[in-house]
Each structure stands twice: as C-alpha cells, then as structure tokens.
Amino acid sequence: xPVLPHSGLGRRIAYYRSVVRPKMTQRQLAEAACVSIxxxxxxxxxxxxxTDATLAAIADALGVDPGRLRSDRGPARTAVREGLxxxxxxxxxxxxxxxxxxxxxxxxxxxxxETVRWRLAAQYTxxxxxxxxxxxELARAYHQAAPHERPRLAALLVSAYRxxxxxxxxxxxxxxSARLVELMRWAVAEADDQLLASSxxxxxxxxxxxxxxxxxxxxxxxxALDAAPAPGAPLQAxxxxxxxxxxxxxxxxxxxxxxxxxxxADARALAAQVPEGVYYGTAFGPDxxxxxxxxxxxxxGDEHVGRALDIGRSWEPPECLPAERRSxxxxxxxxxxxxxxxxxxxxESLKTARRIAPQHTxxxxxxxxxxxxxxxxxxxxxxxxxxxxxxxAAT
Numbered sequence: 045x046p047v048l049p050h051s052g053l054g055r056r057i058a059y060y061r062s063v064v065r066p067k068m069t070q071r072q073l074a075e076a077a078c079v080s081i082x083x084x085x086x087x088x089x090x091x092x093x094x095t096d097a098t099l100a101a102i103a104d105a106l107g108v109d110p111g112r113l114r115s116d117r118g119p120a121r122t123a124v125r126e127g128l129x130x131x132x133x134x135x136x137x138x139x140x141x142x143x144x145x146x147x148x149x150x151x152x153x154x155x156x157x158e159t160v161r162w163r164l165a166a167q168y169t170x171x172x173x174x175x176x177x178x179x180x181e182l183a184r185a186y187h188q189a190a191p192h193e194r195p196r197l198a199a200l201l202v203s204a205y206r207x208x209x210x211x212x213x214x215x216x217x218x219x220x221s222a223r224l225v226e227l228m229r230w231a232v233a234e235a236d237d238q239l240l241a242s243s244x245x246x247x248x249x250x251x252x253x254x255x256x257x258x259x260x261x262x263x264x265x266x267x268a269l270d271a272a273p274a275p276g277a278p279l280q281a282x283x284x285x286x287x288x289x290x291x292x293x294x295x296x297x298x299x300x301x302x303x304x305x306x307x308x309a310d311a312r313a314l315a316a317q318v319p320e321g322v323y324y325g326t327a328f329g330p331d332x333x334x335x336x337x338x339x340x341x342x343x344x345g346d347e348h349v350g351r352a353l354d355i356g357r358s359w360e361p362p363e364c365l366p367a368e369r370r371s372x373x374x375x376x377x378x379x380x381x382x383x384x385x386x387x388x389x390x391x392e393s394l395k396t397a398r399r400i401a402p403q404h405t406x407x408x409x410x411x412x413x414x415x416x417x418x419x420x421x422x423x424x425x426x427x428x429x430x431x432x433x434x435x436x437a438a439t
Contacts, residue, residue: 053099054088056113060106061088068106076105078170097123101169107402109435124215124403127172131208132220134176134183138227141183149196152178152185156200159207160325164366166401168211175208186234198234205231206247206325210368214407218254225251242272242283243324246290258298265291275314282323285314289328289336296343304340308333320364327366335361335373342376345383352380356393371401375408382414387421390414391429398432405436412438 061068070088074081078101086092087102094102096110100123103110134141147155155178162170182204186197209224211217225248232244245268252261268287275281288311295304312333320329334355341352356377361370378393394414397405405411415438419429432438 052090053094053113054090057084057102057106058088060108060113073102073105076167077101078167078173097126104169104403104406107398107405107435108431111434112431123169124172124211127169127176128212128215128217128220130176131172131179131212132217132223134179135205135208135220135223135227138179138183139187141180141187144181144184146181146185146188149185149193149200152182152197152200156182156203156207160203160322163207163210163325164322164327164368166366166368166371166404168214168403171207171211175204175211179204179208195235195237198231199237199240201231202228202235202240202244203325206243209247209250213250213254214404216407216409221254222251238271238273239279239283239324242268242287243326246286246326249290249294252294253297256297258294259300261294262291262298262300262303265294275317278318279323281314281317282321282328283326285311285318285333286323286326286328288314289333292340293336293343296340299344301344301348304344308337308340311336320362322366327369331362331365332369334359335365335369335376338373338380339376342380349380349383352377353384353386356380367401368404371397371404373397374400375405375410378414379410382417387418391418391432394418394432398435408436411436 057073061070061073068076070084071081073079074084077084077098079098083092083098084102087094099113100110103113106113146152155174159171159175159178162168179201182197182201186194186201189197205224205228209221209228212221212224225244228244228247232241245265249261249265252258252264265287269284269291272284272287273280275284288307292304292307292311295301295307312330315328315330315333318329320331321327338352338355341348341350341355361373363370374393374397378390378397381387381390381393394405394411397408397411415429415433415436419433419438
C-alpha cells in the first residue's frame with residue numbers, strides 16, 4: 045500500500061486535532077483511529093508518513109474529510125468501505141469456513157464482546173479490520189464443537205454478525221446487511237435463547253426500514269412481542285421494552301400515530317423498571333426512550349415536530365449512552381430544527397453529532413441531505429458549513 049509523503053501532513057493533523065476537536069489529545073486520537081500513540085506522535089512531528097487506510101482512520105476520528113489532511117488533496121477511500129468485501133466473502137462461506145486455529149470459548153467471548161463495544165461506540169473501522177477473521181474463527185469453532193457446546197457459540201455468532209451488520213447497514217450495503225440479518229436468524233435458532241431471538245427481531249427491522257416496508261415491519265415486531273418472554277425481571281423487561289421502542293419508530297414511519305405513541309408509552313413504562321444500560325446488545329432505559337421519542341416525533345412530522353424541539357431545549361443525552369445513540373439524537377434533532385426554520389441550531393446539532401461519532405454521522409443520509417439544504421440556505425458560517433458539507437459528501 046502506498047505511503048503518503050509526510051511533508052506538512054503532521055502539522056495539518058495537529059491543527060485539526062486542536063481546532064476542530066479542541067479537547068482531543070494525541071492519545072484520544074490514537075484510540076479513536078486505532079493507531080498507536082507512538083505513531084501519532086511521529087506523524088505529527090513529520091518523522092513518518094501514513095498509508096491511505098491510516099489517513100482515513102485519522103480523518104474519521106477528527107471528523108474531517110481525508111482530503112483536507114493530504115498535501116495532494118486527492119480523494120481517499122475510507123478503510124470501512126475497503127473492508128466491506130472481506131465481510132461479504134467470509135459470510136459466503138459461513139457453513140464451510142477455512143481451516144485454521146480456534147481459540148478457547150472464553151477468548152472468543154471476549155473478542156466478540158469487544159466488537160459489540162465498537163458497534164455501540166460507532167467504531168466501524170475497527171469492526172471491519174477484525175470482524176472477518178473473528179467471524180471465520182467463530183464459524184470454525186461452531187462446526188467443530190460438540191453438540192452441547194454449539195448453542196453458546198451460536199450466540200456468539202449472533203453478536204458478531206450484528207456488529208458486522210451495523211457497518212453494512214450504516215454504509216449503505218443493504219444486500220450485505222440483509223444477508224447478515226438472515227445469518228443472525230439462522231444462528232439464533234441454534235442458540236435456543238428467547239431473549240436473544242427478541243434482539244434479532246429488533247435488528248431485523250432494518251430490512252423493513254431499507255425497503256420502506258413499514259407496516260410489515262410493524263407486524264413483524266408485534267409478532268416478536270407476542271413471542272417474547274413476559275417482563276418478570278429487569279432483563280426481560282429491557283428486551284421487551286426495546287421491541288416496543290423499535291415498534292414506535294417504525295409505526296411513526298408508517299404515519300400510524302396512535303400505534304406509535306402507544307408503543308412508546310409501553311416502552312417508557314418498562315424503562316421505568318430498569319436502569320439505563322445495554323441488554324443483549326441494545327441500549328435501553330429511560331434515556332434511550334427519550335432519544336426515540338425525538339425520532340418518533342420527527343418521523344410523524346407536522347405538529348409532532350414541536351415535541352422534538354421541546355426535548356432538545358430541555359434535555360441532552362448523557363455521556364453514559366452509547367456514542368451511536370447519542371449522535372443519532374442530534375441527527376434527528378437537527379432535522380426537526382431545520383424543518384422549523386432554525387438553520388443555525390440545526391448546523392450546531394450536526395456538528396455535535398460529528399464530534400460524538402464521526403463515522404456514524406458522516407455516512408448518515410439525513411446528514412448529507414440536511415447539510416446540502418443548509419448550504420443552499422447559507423444560514424451558517426460559509427467556510428465551516430462548506431467544510432462540513434465536503435466532509436459528509438453533501439450535494
């Protein structure tokens with residue numbers, strides 16, 4: 045892989061680290077870009093160059109277009125997009141994986157849990173770098189395991205497939221996402237876990253969102269609710285509440301306001317029984333329900349938008365929420381603000397979303413649409429808005 049010349053590159057990285065993200069230290073940049081702290085220091089001092097993939101990872105972490113860091117100003121493909129074919133290849137052979145070593149189950153569990161943390165933090169570059177090998181190894185482990193060991197490995201496959209699916213779905217690889225969802229449905233049947241099956245039903249809704257098949261998606265979630273365990277304990281309540289939360293949003297997309305608000309009310313009642321946390325891979329609790337209330341209000345539009353604005357004026361998602369969910373809140377809020385003629389506020393919300401989770405924000409279609417609209421309106425600072433629009437490829 046070619047290495048970019050380092051003349052001036054380090055100074056530009058240091059500049060954006062201190063200006064675009066004022067509180068970002070070299071160590072924070074290294075962690076966000078999945079690069080060693082020593083490498084960041086050498087790059088900024090001009091002692092070494094970087095590959096296209098490393099530059100893209102650093103740019104994503106800084107929330108700027110890679111072209112703004114390059115001396116030749118040429119285009120740079122992101123590491124995430126370059127990694128999608130490898131994910132596609134490995135799932136094509138899920139039932140006939142390549143031969144190779146298999147770590148103990150406890151180590152596979154730790155590696156899978158790490159991909160879940162990356163998903164929740166919107167660290168998609170890390171997932172595409174590690175995900176293909178992990179998926180292949182989990183498939184090998186599953187097919188080599190004794191029958192009594194397979195349910196646990198199948199559950200790990202579900203979690204790993206979900207992390208890979210998050211990348212595929214967020215980056216617009218809809219066919220790949222649909223295949224991963226089907227593999228999740230296959231694996232969860234082998235895992236024999238009702239709560240895990242409910243979490244898969246939650247994720248499957250992506251396929252209905254992508255197809256704009258909102259009413260069938262709502263029916264699928266309501267069937268999943270019928271099959272879900274009763275909310276007799278916090279874990280069961282959280283998993284059931286997440287299904288109601290998801291059902292509220294897809295009902296909103298179908299403009300079925302009564303069903304949407306009814307599902308949200310059920311989600312809120314269940315959230316009152318549990319602390320905010322991550323349950324079976326999904327964040328749920330009072331704060332998550334509040335985020336979804338904004339999403340629902342935006343989906344329904346018209347007179348409901350004021351509800352989203354009211355929440356945005358009086359509340360902000362706490363840092364304990366996963367980065368992906370917090371950035372989503374500001375993306376939804378920006379749309380409500382833009383629709384209400386609050387262009388400057390909308391731009392501030394989009395910038396906040398970028399600071400929280402640049403990889404999630406950059407690929408979100410609403411961000412591109414809204415940035416393009418803001419640019420036409422010329423209601424924010426021209427240079428910073430132009431930079432933002434170029435960063436997210438708004439047209």
